[in-house]
Every structure is written in C-alpha cells, then in structure tokens.
Amino acid sequence: MDKGTNGKTILVLGGTSDIGRATARHFAARGWRIQLAGRDPEALQRDADDIASRSRVAVTVHAFDVLDSTAMAPFIDGLPLLPDIVVCVVGLHGNQARAQSDLDHATAILRSNFEGPALILGLFAEHFARRGSGMIVGVTSVAGDRGRASNYVYGSAKAGFSAYLSGLRNRLAKQDIHVITVKPGFVRTRMTDGMKLPGPLTAAPEEVASAIWRAADRKSDQIYVRRIWAVIMLGIRAIPEAIFKRLSI
Amino acid sequence: MAGAQGGIARGLGRAYGDAAIGAKQTFQISALDRVRAFDATTGLLTAEAGLSLAELIAVFLPLGFFPPVVPGTKQVTLGGAVAADVHGKNHHRDGGFGDHVESLLIATSGGELVRLSPAMDPELFLATIGGMGLTGTIVEVTLRLRRVETGWIRRQTLVARNITAALAALDAADTAQYSVAWIDTVANGADLGRSLIFQGEHASLADLDGPASRARFPVTGSRLFSVPCNLPAWTLNRWSVGAFNAAYFRSGASQARNARLMPAVSYFFPLDRIGAWNRVYGKRGLVQHQSVIPIETAPTALPEMLSLVARRGDASFLTVLKKLGPGRGLMSFPLPGYTLALDFAMKPGLLAFLDDLDRIVVAAGGRIYLAKDSRQSRATFEASYRALPRFRTAKNSLDPHGRIASRLSQRLGI
Numbered sequence A: 001m002d003k004g005t006n007g008k009t010i011l012v013l014g015g016t017s018d019i020g021r022a023t024a025r026h027f028a029a030r031g032w033r034i035q036l037a038g039r040d041p042e043a044l045q046r047d048a049d050d051i052a053s054r055s056r057v058a059v060t061v062h063a064f065d066v067l068d069s070t071a072m073a074p075f076i077d078g079l080p081l082l083p084d085i086v087v088c089v090v091g092l093h094g095n096q097a098r099a100q101s102d103l104d105h106a107t108a109i110l111r112s113n114f115e116g117p118a119l120i121l122g123l124f125a126e127h128f129a130r131r132g133s134g135m136i137v138g139v140t141s142v143a144g145d146r147g148r149a150s151n152y153v154y155g156s157a158k159a160g161f162s163a164y165l166s167g168l169r170n171r172l173a174k175q176d177i178h179v180i181t182v183k184p185g186f187v188r189t190r191m192t193d194g195m196k197l198p199g200p201l202t203a204a205p206e207e208v209a210s211a212i213w214r215a216a217d218r219k220s221d222q223i224y225v226r227r228i229w230a231v232i233m234l235g236i237r238a239i240p241e242a243i244f245k246r247l248s249i
Numbered sequence B: 001m002a003g004a005q006g007g008i009a010r011g012l013g014r015a016y017g018d019a020a021i022g023a024k025q026t027f028q029i030s031a032l033d034r035v036r037a038f039d040a041t042t043g044l045l046t047a048e049a050g051l052s053l054a055e056l057i058a059v060f061l062p063l064g065f066f067p068p069v070v071p072g073t074k075q076v077t078l079g080g081a082v083a084a085d086v087h088g089k090n091h092h093r094d095g096g097f098g099d100h101v102e103s104l105l106i107a108t109s110g111g112e113l114v115r116l117s118p119a120m121d122p123e124l125f126l127a128t129i130g131g132m133g134l135t136g137t138i139v140e141v142t143l144r145l146r147r148v149e150t151g152w153i154r155r156q157t158l159v160a161r162n163i164t165a166a167l168a169a170l171d172a173a174d175t176a177q178y179s180v181a182w183i184d185t186v187a188n189g190a191d192l193g194r195s196l197i198f199q200g201e202h203a204s205l206a207d208l209d210g211p212a213s214r215a216r217f218p219v220t221g222s223r224l225f226s227v228p229c230n231l232p233a234w235t236l237n238r239w240s241v242g243a244f245n246a247a248y249f250r251s252g253a254s255q256a257r258n259a260r261l262m263p264a265v266s267y268f269f270p271l272d273r274i275g276a277w278n279r280v281y282g283k284r285g286l287v288q289h290q291s292v293i294p295i296e297t298a299p300t301a302l303p304e305m306l307s308l309v310a311r312r313g314d315a316s317f318l319t320v321l322k323k324l325g326p327g328r329g330l331m332s333f334p335l336p337g338y339t340l341a342l343d344f345a346m347k348p349g350l351l352a353f354l355d356d357l358d359r360i361v362v363a364a365g366g367r368i369y370l371a372k373d374s375r376q377s378r379a380t381f382e383a384s385y386r387a388l389p390r391f392r393t394a395k396n397s398l399d400p401h402g403r404i405a406s407r408l409s410q411r412l413g414i
Ligand SMILES: Cc1cc2nc3c(=O)[nH]c(=O)nc-3n(C[C@H](O)[C@H](O)[C@H](O)COP(=O)(O)OP(=O)(O)OC[C@H]3O[C@@H](n4cnc5c(N)ncnc54)[C@H](O)[C@@H]3O)c2cc1C
Pocket: B008, B009, B010, B011, B012, B013, B014, B015, B016, B019, B020, B029, B049, B050, B070, B071, B072, B073, B075, B076, B077, B078, B079, B080, B081, B083, B084, B085, B086, B087, B088, B131, B132, B133, B134, B136, B137, B138, B139, B271, B371, B372, B406
C-alpha cells in the first residue's frame, strides 16, 4: 500500500540536524522525493537509508558547506534536478561568551546563521524566478526578534537572516514564488542538548517539521513554533529599550 | 561494586522500576531511531535501537508487517524490548521479543562496537537478550517482522468462573495466536479468580468482508481522554474496584463467543489511548508486582496469591494473567507457566504485603519480572534467577571494569 510519490522534490540544507531530519521524514511520508545536503555525506547517507526504507521515495545526498560561497553555484547545478522547495535549517549556536573575544568564533556564528543561508537561498531564488516556480523556507529563530545579552551574536545573525527572508518574500511575491520564515522557540535537539528547557515552551523536532508542512500547504509567510512564542515575542519586543537593557531575560 | 559509579542506557522509560536509571549516569538513546535496512520479501528489519514500536507500526503495518511480539504499550524502544526480552500475548506460541532477534550491534562500556549473534557468540548474545542493558548499549537490532494481511484482530471472549477454570481456559486457548486473561481480584470465595479470556488472531482479508466497510489498515491512535491530575489515594478501594470489576465482568460475559473485529492497535495497547493513566493511582504512584509461576505449582500457588490479594481488596482492575513458554536469554523473565501482573496504589504496608507474595512465588519456583520491579530483595532474586552466575561471567567479559550499573543492578547486586 505505497502512498506513491507525488513527483515533487524538497531539498533540505542541514539534513543532519534533528529538525532537518524530521522535516525530510515528514515530507517523504507524504510522497515527496528528498535531497539531503550537508557537510557530512556519510552521516547523511544513514538518514537517506532511513527515509528510503520508511517511505520508499528516492533520496539523494549532496555535499554542501554553507561557508563556502564559491561552491554554491556548482552545488545547485550539480543537483539532479532543481527542487520544488528548498528548506535551509543550517545554523550554529556557538558560545556567546567565547564569541565576545574570539573573533573567529563570532565570525563563524555570524556567517553560518546569516551570510551563508542568505547567499544560498538568494541563489535558489534566482533559479526559481527563472523557472517561474518554487518555494523557499528559512529556519531562523525567535532569538532574532530582539538582541539579548545571553546570545546576541547568534541572535543578530538570525535577525539579519529574518530581514533577508522578508525582503526576498517582498520581491518574489509578484512572481508567485513563496518565501516562509520559520521561527522556532526552544526545540529539543542536539543544539540544546543538556540545556534546561521549559517544557510547555519547548517543541519536539517533529513539531517543527509538521509546522513547516502546514506553512507550505497554506503558504504562510511567517510562523512561530509553538504559537505561544508569537505572543511572548510580541511582549518582549514591546518593552522599551530603557527598561529592556536592565533586564536579564 | 563501585558505589555510585556507572551508567545505563534508557529507551522510553516504560520499565516500572529502577532498571533504566543509571547508578550515576543515564544515557537516553531514543533519538537513535533510524531504519537501517528493510527487506520486504523476508520481513527482516535492521534499525537503530531507539526506534519505538509505535513508529515501527506506523511505518510498517501499512506495508503488511507487524512486530513479532508486542508488550502492552507501543511506547517502548527496540532496545528496551530486547533488554527486557519483553513478552506479549503470544508467548506460549511465539516466544519473547528476543526469540525473533537475529543479531545485535552493541557498544561496550569500553567504547567498542561488537556484533552479537547466536552463531558468533551465543553466550554474550543470550546475556544481552533480557540482560536489562547491563552488558552494553544496544545500538542496532536486526529482527524479523511478521507478515499480516490486515491491521485488524479478530477477538473472541471466553468466560471463566474461577481461577481453576481460567487456567484450563488459558491452556485450551493455546491454539490461539494471542490470549490473555483479565482477572477480577476482588471476587472471593467460589468466584476467586473469575476471569475473561481474550483470544485474538490477525484477521485475514476475507474476515473484513461484511456489511461494514473497513480499511485494510485502519488509521488509529487518537487519545480517548487524559487523566487530568492525580486522583486521591482512596480512589482505588474494595468498593470502587469491586463495582468496576463486577460491571466489567458482566459486560464481557455478555459478549462472550461473539467474535469481534478490532484495530490491532486497540487490541494490543488499550492503555495507550488514555493519557497519563498512572495518575489514577494518586501522587504516591503505583507499584506493580509481576510474577511467573511454573505450570506444575500454579494450581495451588495462584489461588493462594489471589486470596491474599482479594482479602486486601485494593489491587487495581488492571490485573492480567498470561501463559508463558521458556525464555531465551539468561536473565529472561519467562519460564513455562502463568504470569500474574498486579497493580497497587502505593500506601503504607504494601511493601510488606508484596514480600508475602514473593515468598509464595519463590516457594513455587517462580520469579519476579525485572522490568516491573522496584522492590524485590536480593534473596528473592538470587533464589529465582538461576543463570545469574553465568550472566555475571558474560557481563564481566564485556564490562570488565564494571562501568555499567543501574539502580536495579546495584539493588540486586547483579
Ligand atoms: C503500560 C505498560 C504495559 C506493559 N506491558 C508489558 C508486557 O505486556 N510485557 C512485557 O514484557 N513488558 C511490558 N511492559 C514493560 C516494558 O515493555 C518494558 O519495561 C520495556 O523494556 C520498556 O522499554 P523502554 O524502551 O521504555 O525501555 P526503558 O524502560 O527505558 O528500559 C528498560 C530496560 O531496558 C534497558 N535498555 C533500554 N534501551 C536499551 C539499549 N538501547 N541498550 C541496552 N539496554 C537498553 C534499560 O537499561 C532498562 O534496563 C509494559 C510497560 C507499560 C508501561
């Protein structure tokens, strides 16, 4: 009783992440063909085998480094076909305290969360515009909604990425190419392993995956995962800077 | 024994006691859940040990495959199912989960990956099946799934008026693929051990013919309801449980002999449809006592246990009796006999009462299930798990520095 393929393809940049893996599984279970991209093709192959044996869809694996901008154009040309949807899950949380004095570390965080994801999605936008179809999904973070002492290097990069996605959406709306901004709050993944996370505000990777699926289906512009985060961030953005600077949240 | 040293692997934490709590560290492996390979012609599946039976069923039942053995909840991992060598309602026919495992990949405490199979290293393989995680962390499991024509079970209910009739009915039900008895633990005297016996068979495609149109693989899994908060400790008492049991027995008896089709998931995992069911037992929680009594001694030992339980009158309505065959692993719980699982809300005096039950179990040549245990004594354990010395030797060879330890292994001195 195969569900069969629906002939569509989704590319996941950052396929080794828990959120990327869950997203690929979610789409595969609904008949999508999968392209997994990341730095570690060997690790990706394990996920490709997993998805293929669960869902019997074609899964391909592609080497990709978000910090290597010169390899981006050849990367896209090297894909067996231009996907219908590209999701960028790539990110690097890093260590805020270290990033305050270690400039290489700070640079890696800024580039992995903003420059790299922006450049590759921008390039996909060109291909999609030429073809006249496609959907772009960027996974950013609530941390980009306001800079906070505890993670502003990461947060500011996510803020840049969020602004980039918003601009891209504005530009491409006229060409019927849709851009979705995904802002998770806390998600229980490798990135947050060992952190104490508040249960009711923390999503499982599968929740992010199904939120992305729903957003793609409904062509939402921007989503928060868990929705309560939209309210929380509204509150946090509303605090006047004069007060905010004294808080530790 | 090295004080509070050592760690243990943990799956979905469905063991009732202290088996999946490390002496010092606990390694959660439920995120390791990739399917590695599946052969749809033979049903041979290799998957990472954190894959849950819930996921496995969601993925493979629509393809016509079902786990060869399932416990009473599907929220368990392959690793947990192997480590406890879990039994289902078909142990009398098909053995335990471990009987369907062809090979295992384990990570030893020294950080080595070792493949275990009955052909390559039978002793270490048999120590790991049912070994409660104490030989190493199971990383991958290769097992054979059962081919099924539909996702439905044909269920038939039999009525037994007392414990003797129940044992006879379970023996007669041996021919059924699945069978399990629900026992009324409050009924006493002539009614002691009155039971409903639920037999089940995988329904064939032809069984689905009928007036009602049924999907070959039904979509199920919705929650009926959740228990919103801890109920007061007095919720379970002789009168509430007695009234519930009497009503349940009557309604079951009225359906007897009418075969009924139900989704496999509802047949095997009724508790999964009730969120946080454990809250029924109040904030002090519950203690389960699951024992197995050999065939020969059961006709006297089981009535003796049941009359102690009936006199207390507060065992929950979730009391089941199943028939078991021999266990595969060195520390596997099953032995040819009947297993009785009793749930009690924790309260003062209960532990002493359970010790009384243990004495009957040990004298009868039975034992207590480690996956459900949090309180048996070392003496009870050592008297009943006879392969313990062999197990210790195998554990030593895989974990020479004793780095693997759970609260259970500390408590029982394994
Ligand atoms: C409602 C309910 C009904 C149940 N019904 C039955 C039943 O009918 N029959 C039955 O046999 N059991 C039954 N059980 C018990 C359950 O099947 C077992 O306790 C099972 O081991 C739980 O699996 P888990 O993944 O949650 O493992 P955990 O509870 O996390 O761990 C159980 C044991 O397995 C070990 N373990 C887990 N993963 C690994 C691994 N990867 N490598 C090495 N060791 C590992 C742990 O160290 C521990 O010793 C039931 C439990 C519940 C809650």
